[in-house]
Amino acid sequence: MEVFDAIRSRRSIRKYKDKQVAWDNIVTIMQAGKYAPSAGNLQNWKFIVVKNDETRKAIAKACLQQEWMEVAPVFIVVVAEPEKAERYYGSRGARLYTIQGCSAAIENMLLTAHSLGLGTCWIGAFDEDEIWRVLGLPEEKSVQAVITIGYADENPEPPPKYRIEHMMFFEKWWGRLEFPKTHLGWWSAGNKRIVDEGKKLAKKVHKKVKEHVKKKLSKK
Structure with missing residues (x-):
């Protein structure tokens, strides 16, 4: 699967089949997380694989009672070491760089799981203190996410996304180009054609209005 195809077709899965995930696939997913970028290449994260039924139930309960999670046969809990x-970057490193690195690792794992034919969901709503307790984490560690993994038992529709020209600026905030799509790839010609046709139509309407007004005035 091509990278962009994986990015575009990945979905958050909340229904799973009663089918176990091979250990080789779990390791491959974590290997993908390992290769994510991190500030200073610190790689300040740990991945905790959870397969035990009771532990998964306890984590699902800690995730604000999201009971659907229990059906997924594997969880990977992403734990940061802020x-x-x-130590190297001060409070900015602990509060920002750590989160950025873990997020990159999580996305790598989601995409790799998808490429292996597996479904995932990135869970960020949870009682961190309770997950600390369930997993026996040291106090200085920070839970960043719980990833559910399994074989999808649903095929969600693609969620609506904004058009790229509504999400970007050039050079500065609110920086625009007259015809942004002429700079944004294969759809540029079509967009410019629509604009040109609109201008032609506006000229025709303007001409007809002028002629109509002229006729009205000549009759008086």
Whole structure:
């Protein structure tokens, strides 16, 4: 599967089949997370694989009672080590760089799982203290996400997305080009054609209005 195809077709899955995930696939997913970029290449994260039924139930309960999670046969809990980033980059490292690195690792894992034919969901709503307790985490560690993994038992429709020209500026905030799509790839010609046709139509309407007004005035 091509990278962009994986990005575009990945979905958040909340219904899973009663089918186990091969350990080789789980390791491959975590390997993908390992290769994510991180500030100073600190790689200040740990991945906790959870397969035990009771532990998964406890984590699902800690995730604000999201009981659907229990059906997924595997969880990967992403735990940050902010103290490592703080040692080199101060509070910005702990509060920002750590989150950025873990997020990159999580997305790598989601896309790799999808390429292996597996479904995932990135869970960010949880009682962190409760997950600390369930997993026996040291106090200085920070839970960043719980990823559910399994074989999808649903095929969600693509969610609506904004058009790219509504999400970008050039050079500065609110920076625009007259015809942004002429700079944005294969759809540029079509967009310019629509604009040109609109201008022609506006000229025709303007001409007809002028002629109509002229006739009205000549009759008086």
